[in-house]
Amino acid sequence: MQEFFELARKLLAEQLDVEIDSILMETTFEALEADSIDIVEMIMGLEDIYHVEFPEEELEDFPTVGSLITALYQYLQEVGK
Amino acid sequence: MGGDHAPAEVVAGALAWAADNADNHLLLVGKQEVIEAEIASIKEAGGFACSPEQVVIVNANEVIGCDESPATALRRKKDASIVVASALVKEGKADAVISCGSTGAQMAAAIFILGRMEGIDRPPIIASLPGEGGHRTLLVDVGANVDCKPAQLLQFALLGSVYARSVLGIASPRIGLLNNGSEETKGNALAQQVYSLLKEQEDINFIGNVEGRDLFSPIADIVVCDGFTGNILLKALEGLGLFFASSIMKEIDKPPSILESFDYSRVGGAPLLGVNGVSIVCHGSSHREAVANGLRIAEECFRNGIVARQAEELAKCEL
Numbered sequence: 001m002q003e004f005f006e007l008a009r010k011l012l013a014e015q016l017d018v019e020i021d022s023i024l025m026e027t028t029f030e031a032l033e034a035d036s037i038d039i040v041e042m043i044m045g046l047e048d049i050y051h052v053e054f055p056e057e058e059l060e061d062f063p064t065v066g067s068l069i070t071a072l073y074q075y076l077q078e079v080g081k
Numbered sequence: 082m083g084g085d086h087a088p089a090e091v092v093a094g095a096l097a098w099a100a101d102n103a104d105n106h107l108l109l110v111g112k113q114e115v116i117e118a119e120i121a122s123i124k125e126a127g128g129f130a131c132s133p134e135q136v137v138i139v140n141a142n143e144v145i146g147c148d149e150s151p152a153t154a155l156r157r158k159k160d161a162s163i164v165v166a167s168a169l170v171k172e173g174k175a176d177a178v179i180s181c182g183s184t185g186a187q188m189a190a191a192i193f194i195l196g197r198m199e200g201i202d203r204p205p206i207i208a209s210l211p212g213e214g215g216h217r218t219l220l221v222d223v224g225a226n227v228d229c230k231p232a233q234l235l236q237f238a239l240l241g242s243v244y245a246r247s248v249l250g251i252a253s254p255r256i257g258l259l260n261n262g263s264e265e266t267k268g269n270a271l272a273q274q275v276y277s278l279l280k281e282q283e284d285i286n287f288i289g290n291v292e293g294r295d296l297f298s299p300i301a302d303i304v305v306c307d308g309f310t311g312n313i314l315l316k317a318l319e320g321l322g323l324f325f326a327s328s329i330m331k332e333i334d335k336p337p338s339i340l341e342s343f344d345y346s347r348v349g350g351a352p353l354l355g356v357n358g359v360s361i362v363c364h365g366s367s368h369r370e371a372v373a374n375g376l377r378i379a380e381e382c383f384r385n386g387i388v389a390r391q392a393e394e395l396a397k398c399e400l
Contacts, residue, residue, distance in 0.1 A: 017232065033230065037189060037203070040152040044193070056157040 004073050009065065011045040012038070025066030032065075039068070046072065050081050082111025082162045083144060083182015085366045091181060092119040093128070094372025100130035101373075105380065106137065108175050110166040113140040141165040144182070147365070151185030155193060163187055167194040170358040177359035177379035179350055181367040187360060188225045188353060195358035198395050203229075204353040205237045205308065206362050207244060208315060211339065216299035219245060220259075224312035225353060225362070231274040234258075234305055235282060239398050240354040240391065241303035242285045247390035249302075257291030257301035259310065264290070271307065279305075284398040319345055349374025352382050354391065359383050 005025065013020040015038055023032065029039060043054055054072055062068035082088050088111060099107045109116050116138050123129050141162040145154045155164060163182060167190040169175035180187050184206075191197075191204050205222030212218050221241040226233060238256050245254035258276055260268040265276055267290055279287040291304050293314070306314070322344060326336040341347050349371055350363040359382045363375040 033228075035228065036150045036152040037192060040156060040189075040193070056153070 001070075001073050004076070005066075005069050007049065008042060008046060008069050008072075012042045012065070015041055015045075023065055025064065025069070027065050028063050029065065029068075030063070043072070050076060052076065052079060052081050082109070082116070082141070083180055083186075083365075084363070085181070086368055087111075087181060088115050088119050089122075090368045091372050092116060093123060094367070094369035095376060096120070096123060096129060096131055096136070097369060098373040098376040099132075099135045102376075102380070103132065103135070106135050107131075107376075108137050108139050108166070108169060110139045110141050110162045110169070112142060113138050139165060139169065145186040147183045147185070149183070149186070151183060151189040152193075154186060155189045161186070163190045164194065167191065167358070167360065170360070171195055176383040177361060179361040179363055179372075179375045179379050181363040181365055181372065181375075184224055184362055184365075187362055191353050191356040191358070191360045195356045195360060198355045198357065198392055200395065200398075201236055201240065201355035203233050203236070204355045204360075205240060206311075206351045207241060207354055208311075208348070208351045210296055210318070212297040213299055218296055218301060219303045220296070220311055220315070221303060221305055221354070222308040222311050223315045223351065224308045226308040227312075228309070229271065229307040231271060231278055234271070234275040234307065235278045236355070238279055238282070238285055238287070238303065238305045239395065241305060243391050243394040243398070244354055244387070245302050247394045248385050248387050251302055253286045254302040255288045255300070256285050257288050257295075257304045259296075259304050259306035259314075260290035260292065262290060263292060275305070282399075346371035347374060349376070349378045352378070352387060355395075357388060357392070359388060 009020055009023040012023055016032055016034055047053055054075055082091060084091055095107055141160055143158040143161040145158055145161045145163060163180055163186050166178040170178050171194050188204060203226045206225045207219050207221045208223040210218045210220055219241055221237045242254045242256055245251040258279060260272050288301055291301050322340050326340045329336045345364045350361040353360045359379055361375050361379045364371055
């Protein structure tokens with residue numbers, strides 16, 4: 001999980017041009033000024049790395065980076081990646 | 082096949098454009114049976130003037146509404162007309178996409194399907210305003226990005242500059258920042274941060290702040306603003322044009338032709354900049370004339386090679 005989180009926040013930090021340390025599990029996307037395009041871009045980046053397609057979720061249901069990453073990680077576990 | 086008056090006005094406008102442009106082909110993307118019914122109705126009324134060989138219907142069963150989160154909807158609705166139409170451009174099966182539907186969905190499709198040019202976060206929409214002595218001021222962004230970061234407005238300035246150089250042939254386009262005063266210290270936090278960035282950027286000819294009243298003077302070639310401000314400004318100008326036209330019509334038979342410049346249906350549409358394909362955003366309220374003019378703009382953008390020209394010029398900029 002930690003490795004997955006590190007990867008996700010690295011992608012997000014590059015996209016948003018922010019310090020990687022400013023992204024924690026409890027950080028909200030709102031605080032990062034990340035919109036749905038930023039979030040989908042991060043998800044697509046993870047999909048490319050893991051060769052998987054995450055299920056379509058309502059992004060509004062995941063206010064924090066941690067809540068989204070946890071849900072994506074759980075899906076990875078389910079599909080055995 | 083989106084828009085307030087789709088499919089009837091969109092299909093009618095597209096067929097009218099095809100009739101006037103016999104060398105071009107038209108791909109109508111949307112629910113096949115709905116489009117077929119519209120075409121049948123136009124034929125019945127004797128309004129089908131183009132060659133049947135010019136028109137191809139591409140079925141797409143889903144629609145992304147203006148009330149949906151664009152990026153999420155784009156992933157969920159892979160058979161949405163804007164997704165299918167943008168993919169046709171990406172695959173080289175179409176030369177341009179135009180839409181009167183959700184601007185957010187069109188921008189998301191441009192980002193995720195057509196792809197962005199190097200160094201561009203968000204594609205803006207560029208619009209041309211009439212001015213004194215035939216001068217035109219380009220306003221960027223007029224609605225694709227309601228919330229902008231300073232770096233994105235800098236990118237809009239670069240894209241506007243690249244567009245003016247490569248497509249309009251202006252050697253050193255003058256860039257202004259839309260603000261509520263001409264002094265450097267004017268404006269909200271975003272405007273002040275963008276001012277600093279623009280001042281430091283070597284690839285552009287930044288002339289400082291431009292006030293709303295100066296938009297119609299030949300002071301600047303490009304005026305940069307966030308999409309929220311730009312869209313409100315553009316629609317206020319449309320409303321002002323309509324108000325003047327209706328007021329003047331009470332006193333004279335025909336309003337001055339300059340007022341037509343404020344009529345969105347004459348303009349048709351405006352291109353998204355910084356993406357790897359021609360994507361023309363049309364007004365959501367477009368009727369047939371606006372749709373036909375949007376297709377005209379799409380053809381002009383394609384024939385002018387705006388994508389390749391932008392990419393070539395952008396590669397020279399420091400981003």
